[in-house]
Amino acid sequence: MDTRSGWADEAVRLLEADANRSADTHLHVFPLPPEWGIDLYLKDESVHPTGSLKHRLARSLILYGLVNGRIGRDTTLIEASSGSTAVSEAYFARMLGLEFVTVVPRSTSTEKIELIEYYGGRCHYVDHPPEMYSEAERLAAECGGHYLDQFTYAERATDWRGNNNIAESVFQQLALERFPVPSWIVVGAGTGGTSATFGRYVRYRRHSTRVAVVDPENSAFYGGWETGAADYGTGMPSRIEGIGRPRMEPSFIPSVIDHMIRVPDAASIAAIRMLRERSRHWAGGSTGTNLCGAFELIAGMLERGERGSVVTLICDGGERYEKTYYDDAWVAEHGLDPAPHRERIEGFLATGTW
Helix, strand or coil: CCCCCHHHHHHHHHHHHHHHHHCCCCEEEECCCHHHCEEEEEEEHHHCCCCECHHHHHHHHHHHHHHCCCCCCCCCEEEECCCHHHHHHHHHHHHHCCCEEEEEECCCCHHHHHHHHHCCCEEEEECCHHHHHHHHHHHHHHHCCEECCHHHHHHHHCCCCCCCCHHHHHHHHCCCCCCCCCCEEEEECCCCHHHHHHHHHHHHCCCCCEEEEEECCCCCHHHHHHHCCCCCECCCCCCCCCCCCCECCCCCCHHHCCEEEECCHHHHHHHHHHHHHHHCCCECHHHHHHHHHHHHHHHHHHHCCCCEEEEEEECEEHHHHCCCCCCHHHHHHCCCCCHHHHHHHHHHHHHCCC
16 A cells, blocks of 8 residues: 555645644633632534534544555545544545445434435444444455544544644633633543543643543443453443443543543433523533533532632534433433432532532
């Protein structure tokens, strides 16, 4: 494969041009009582061309494959993903004129399949989610393609020292704020790439910022972090799309994380509904998980008499979840009751107590 060709040079240019157009996203202020002396910011990743935080990851994974000589003009790109990563990878594959195939569980929602296919991707189905990994490897070997493997390479494909990664972007945008170095950054983990980027960046820049990872029900990350077991698993899928995994993924690096918080799924749903009513930001479930973690940390800061700032993410837009997290019938069918969590959130916003 001639990866030092003019085609490869042009492919890198196209990826960098997309980054130049779209990488810096808005940093919104979430209104908290001014007397608290704490500022909460939401980094809005839903405004990327493919509508989610995974736009950054997909670009990084493909760029990583290019510069490592694994992708050429005729390479088929293979992934194991039924969600936003596959949507974004399909977008970039089409940009480069490459075929893209993602291995997905047969239970994947029609909405996600339609988005992947909209960008020219093709879905290859498996009956059981754990089969995704081995089937993606098999397909790549069979067609001589490149397995992008987000769950292994997410933590290394992004340059954590800079290159306009999400951490560098946040700190640049905070430069003129009253607390330019945040006390906490709160993120979820799907692959672990975002938490690794933030955790490494704050250490590299010698910031005092701590990184907290929020984890939904059924996910293995919290248990693996708490016990130190690299093979920790639950075998159960997360109901909060985009975060949580049934096993500890290779790209999740516990040693760069300062704290983890487990968040009930119903609380995540309550939080995004509150966000839409109070700010008009329409976000997916993982954003609600982030908000619950941020609220808990802010309550602790208030209890200790601390001032400062906290940053978390709007991971994707709520329009993808109109028929799930925003649908009362779907929520009830899945045995979720956001009401008590909504009461707790409203109580926190009024009193500062979590």
